[in-house]
Amino acid sequence: MAALFPTCLGDLVAPDMVEHAQIALVRCGVDVQPVRGATCCGQPAFNAGFHAQARRVARVTLRALAQTTGPIIVPAGSCAAMMSRRWGELFAGDRDAPLAHAVAARVVEFTSVLAQHLDALERHELRWSGTVGYHDSCHMLRELRLSAEPRAVLRSVRDLELVPLASSDRCCGFGGTFSVRYPEVSVAMADSTLDDARAAGVDALVSADPGCLMQLGGRADRTHNGPRVLHVATLLHEAGLR
Amino acid sequence: MSTDPLPETTFAERSRAQLARPFLRQAVPRATDTAVKDLRARFADHDYEGLRELGRQIRSRTIADLDGYLGQLVTAFAANGVQVHRAADAAEAREHIRRICREAGATRVVKVKSMATEEIALNPALEADGLQVTETDLGEYVVQLDGDTPSHIIAPIIHKTRGEIRESLSRVAGRELPDDAAELTGFARETLRDAFMDADVGISGANFGVAESGTVVLVTNEGNGRMCTSMPRVHISLMGIERVIPALEDLAVMLPLITGAGTGQLITSYVTMLSGPRREGEPDGPDQMHIVLLDNGRRALLGTEFQDVLHCIRCGACQNVCPVYRQVGGHAYGWVYGGPIGAVLSPLFRGQAVGGELPQASSLCGACDDICPVKIPLHDLLLRLRRQRVDADAAPRRERLAADLWAWAWSSPWRYRLVTRCVGAGVRVAVGIGLVGRLGPLGSWARGRTLPMLARRPFHARRDLDD
Numbered sequence: 001m002a003a004l005f006p007t008c009l010g011d012l013v014a015p016d017m018v019e020h021a022q023i024a025l026v027r028c029g030v031d032v033q034p035v036r037g038a039t040c041c042g043q044p045a046f047n048a049g050f051h052a053q054a055r056r057v058a059r060v061t062l063r064a065l066a067q068t069t070g071p072i073i074v075p076a077g078s079c080a081a082m083m084s085r086r087w088g089e090l091f092a093g094d095r096d097a098p099l100a101h102a103v104a105a106r107v108v109e110f111t112s113v114l115a116q117h118l119d120a121l122e123r124h125e126l127r128w129s130g131t132v133g134y135h136d137s138c139h140m141l142r143e144l145r146l147s148a149e150p151r152a153v154l155r156s157v158r159d160l161e162l163v164p165l166a167s168s169d170r171c172c173g174f175g176g177t178f179s180v181r182y183p184e185v186s187v188a189m190a191d192s193t194l195d196d197a198r199a200a201g202v203d204a205l206v207s208a209d210p211g212c213l214m215q216l217g218g219r220a221d222r223t224h225n226g227p228r229v230l231h232v233a234t235l236l237h238e239a240g241l242r
Numbered sequence: 243m244s245t246d247p248l249p250e251t252t253f254a255e256r257s258r259a260q261l262a263r264p265f266l267r268q269a270v271p272r273a274t275d276t277a278v279k280d281l282r283a284r285f286a287d288h289d290y291e292g293l294r295e296l297g298r299q300i301r302s303r304t305i306a307d308l309d310g311y312l313g314q315l316v317t318a319f320a321a322n323g324v325q326v327h328r329a330a331d332a333a334e335a336r337e338h339i340r341r342i343c344r345e346a347g348a349t350r351v352v353k354v355k356s357m358a359t360e361e362i363a364l365n366p367a368l369e370a371d372g373l374q375v376t377e378t379d380l381g382e383y384v385v386q387l388d389g390d391t392p393s394h395i396i397a398p399i400i401h402k403t404r405g406e407i408r409e410s411l412s413r414v415a416g417r418e419l420p421d422d423a424a425e426l427t428g429f430a431r432e433t434l435r436d437a438f439m440d441a442d443v444g445i446s447g448a449n450f451g452v453a454e455s456g457t458v459v460l461v462t463n464e465g466n467g468r469m470c471t472s473m474p475r476v477h478i479s480l481m482g483i484e485r486v487i488p489a490l491e492d493l494a495v496m497l498p499l500i501t502g503a504g505t506g507q508l509i510t511s512y513v514t515m516l517s518g519p520r521r522e523g524e525p526d527g528p529d530q531m532h533i534v535l536l537d538n539g540r541r542a543l544l545g546t547e548f549q550d551v552l553h554c555i556r557c558g559a560c561q562n563v564c565p566v567y568r569q570v571g572g573h574a575y576g577w578v579y580g581g582p583i584g585a586v587l588s589p590l591f592r593g594q595a596v597g598g599e600l601p602q603a604s605s606l607c608g609a610c611d612d613i614c615p616v617k618i619p620l621h622d623l624l625l626r627l628r629r630q631r632v633d634a635d636a637a638p639r640r641e642r643l644a645a646d647l648w649a650w651a652w653s654s655p656w657r658y659r660l661v662t663r664c665v666g667a668g669v670r671v672a673v674g675i676g677l678v679g680r681l682g683p684l685g686s687w688a689r690g691r692t693l694p695m696l697a698r699r700p701f702h703a704r705r706d707l708d709d
Contacts, residue, residue, distance in 0.1 A: 006701045008652070012662055013694045015701035034701070037655045045645050047606055049628030049637065053649035060653050138607035142621075171565040175605025180683035182603060185257050187690035188267070188569045189605070218691035 002032040002113075003068035005061070007076040008040040009210040014231065017210065021075040021110055021233035024241050027124060028117035032073060037064035043082040046090055048177050055090055062087070062096060065103045072103065075110040075233055077140025077209040083107045085143045109140060111208045111232050115149035121156040126239035128157045130203035133165040133227075135193065135216065137209030141169055150208050150232055157239045167196035174215035190219040197227050204228040206235050246332055246363055248592060249576045253603045257570040266401050266571050273400050274562035278613070280506025281559070290502070297499045298617040300492050301553035308544060308552070311453045311486045312535070318456030322518030324531045331538050332362035338534045339364060339445065339478055340371055346476045346530070348373060348442035352434075354460065354467045355379035356447025357395055357556055358480045358536055360578040361591075364445070376437040378466040380430050384410050393572030393580060395558035396504045401571050434466065444470035444528070448481035449555070450496060451533070454489045458533070460514040461501055467514050477516070477528040483535050484552040496555065503559035503615035539591040547626050551586050553616045560610035560620060566603060575600060582610035582620045589627055594636050601627040644683075659702060666696030 004025065006018040018034075025032045042058030045051070065072055074080040084107045091100035114121065132154060140146050147169075154162050173179065173189025180186075193216060197205045205220075205227050207213050217229035230238075249256070260266055281290075304311055316326050327342075329335035343351065351373050353359065365386070368375050377386040381398035385391060387410045392398030399407065404421065411426055412419045419429055446467060450459040458479045460467040471477045487496055501507045520527030543549055561567045561581030572580030577597070579587045585604055589597030601624045610620040631637050651661040672678045678693060679685040687693055 008658075011701040012666075012696045015697045015699065015704060018701045019704070039652045039655060039658045045649065047625065047628070048641070048645065049625070049630070049632035050642070050645040050649075051629055051632075053645040056649045057652040060655070064655075138605070138609070142608040142612060169609075171605045171607035171609070173565065173605060175607070177683075178602070178605045180686040182254055182257060183686045183689045183691075184254075184261055185566060185569055185603075186605070188261055189565050190691070192271075192565070192569070214694050215691070218687070218694060221692040222690060 001069060002030055002071045002073050003065065004032050004034045005038055005065065005072055005074050005079075006034060007074060007079045007210065009079075009214065010076055013214060014210045017231040017234050018075060020231070020237035020241075021073075024114060024233055024236050025073065025110075027241050028114060028120040030073075030113060030117070033068075035064055035068055035072070037067075041079045041082045041087075042090060043079060043086075044176050046082065046086060051090060055094065058087065058090060059096060062091075062100055062103055065106075066099055070106070071108045071113065072106045073108055073110055073113050075208070075231070076211070077109055077137035077144065077146065077207075078211050080107055080109040081139035081143035109144055109146055109149075109208065111150035111153050112144075112146050114153045118152060118156050121153065121236075121241075124241055126157045126236060126241055127159050128235060128239035129159040131161045131163050131201060132204050132206050132235070133163055133197045133200055133202040134168060135165070135172060135197075135205055135207040135212055136169045137207060137212050138171050140209060153232060154206065154235070157236070160239070163200050163202060165196055165200055165202075167193050172212045172215050174211045176211070179215060186215070187219060190215050194220055194223075194225075194227075198225070202227050204230055204235065206230055206232055208232045251576065253574060253576065253599050256576060257574040257603070260570040260574045263401075265403055267569060269403070270400055270571055271568050273397060274568060277504075277506045277559075277562045281502050284506055284508055285502055288498075293495060293499060294615055294617055296495045297615055298553070300487060300495055301555070301616045302550075304486060304488055305484060305544070305549060305552045308483065308486070308541075311488055312483060314453040314488075315451050315456065315486050316535075318453060319518075319533055320456075322456040323521075324456060324518050324533055327532060327534045329534055329536050329538070332536075335362045335480060335534050335536050335538070336364060336367040338532075339480070340367060342476065342478055342532050343368065343371070343373060343443050346442055348476065350437070350441045351375045351443045351445060352437050352441040352470045352474060353377050353382070354444070354446035354462065354470045355382045355398065356445070356480060357392075357578060358447045358482050359445065360392060361538065362480070362536065364480070376434070376441070378434050378437065378464075378470055379462070380427060380464060383430060383434065387411070387414060391573070391578070394561055395556050395579070395581075395583075397558070401573065438466075438469045438473050441470075441474040443476045443478060444472075444474040445478045445480065446471055448479050448485055448533075449500060450493065451481050451486045452488075452490055452493070453486050456517055457490070458516045459493065459497075460516070461497065461504075461510040461512070462514065463505070463507075463511045465512050468512055471514060471516055472527055475528055476530045476532070477519070478532045478534060479516070480534045480536055482540060483537055484540050484554075499615040500555050500557050503613065504557040543590060548586075548590055548623060550618050551583075551590065551623055553618050554583055554587075555616060556583075557615055559613045559615060563609040563613045564604075565607060565609065566605060575603075582624070586620060586623045586627065594627075594631055594634060598627075598631050598636055601631070659700075662696055662700065666698070669693070670695065
């Protein structure tokens, strides 16, 4: 049995995406149940330097996750990285440090799980007509080193043309509190990513991180200038993985 | 620690000014992308990752015993007839250099591009003494003509158009120079040639100082480094104390790392190695060679969680890949060092009070970690500076309040559900009546982006219905 941690952003802002992720996992034969009582990994406060506050929130999530067994699947690259790579530091010297290490070791990012079930994805004969660019989540790419996995998942969809983007590994400008602290710079960074995707002529810009999606989607929506911005899980849903 | 003045503007104000320059946002990405592309292409057949690891080891080993290696360096310099001066801060370093110029009876000074001399704001001090100072790196020369400052560690005029450069050089020429890179460079070369011939003192930085041999190493592409350090009677090298490396053989690793990471070159056009003034029977070289060893906040970092930043070899690669630097350029950072390394060095060298906001001016994407030739964990250092700012109670009160409120609401599943439901409803109302622009961070977000609505049925609510 695996556990699905929606993350706060997934839960509150992108619940459809979390549903799509859950369905995708089940259809690929992964026995998965959403976690109860978990809220957030603590990343917003951790990155802003507020460790005590981050620990207070992460502890609730940690203890909820500790009630589960098996892999903890996270459909948000940055949150998965926070738990895998930063919880050790966040809980260093804390009474929950051993628990944090044990739970962090079970965390896996959503597309990396699907990438182990490519045969199952193929069997579903998914179809999505159009060109797609994949945008790397910075922490998923640089802290978890996951870049081939989400692309392999996208390639399992028929009629979908995955085009390389020069900007795929350049930050979209979200950066948590950075996005509201320096909105002009943050938006300029989003434009840089979106302009590149438009130049490549993609129909959709796809990512595996609700943070990037909120940033890029929010900017694309405001400028009414495309492309569509969606999560890998939502694209799979549209491609017929229902 | 230096007490030199700093701008009173904020990063937000400076970055807005830079964002308003469309040229900057074309030129900086173009130049920096080229440097990174060249690095990848030229090192494709080399074990660049292996080289980075060797570089990290050399720097780490050296800084771990900085005083030991500095002692060796000073002894070796002395044996080579080099006069060594130690400067605790910028003011002392300026004082040493002014005194050496005075004692040499100098009137004209030529300079090799050096960030250390920018760090101590040397030129205004020398000019106040009546010295005529000429920057001889083409980019720095243009910066000087314009009364500007460099905006990139190795590409000082990355922020200027060719048209602007032509205007500056035309002013010196007293005639309209043609809009042609080769012609403009040719004019600068001729003008600078006279400056080399007439100079009494040549001032350089130091890319490395080799402890075992007492050698200053300079990498340049224009040949001006060689001219400045060999033609004038006196050569002064200003070297950050951390730039020492143990042995000449370490250059086999450090040279390709600095030139590769800096300009995408396997080696620069000129590598100058200086081990003392002109000796008996030698036809050329300066009569005196001086080294000024600059601390200016460096030694204080030894033994702290920020020690790794002393491994930096000032190649500028982290600026080249930084998505924030790419948009706003180096001047937005407010002090000599821009980009990720600047966001780390400024608060460490100048204090959290003045540099404390710079670590916030990063999206923490980590691209700098992946490019740094000596693997400095810049992402971690930025996080530590943010934490230090909070621990020192230097963060604004409203930020702490926001973090406390968030932690209170998010640390209980039922509070989390209740609060987000209320906030969601409140935001919908605020958006409905057009007040969202005043809602602090939400208003900031809404400037240029559609605000994501909290779902009326969040995932946790859907699940409850399933049960």
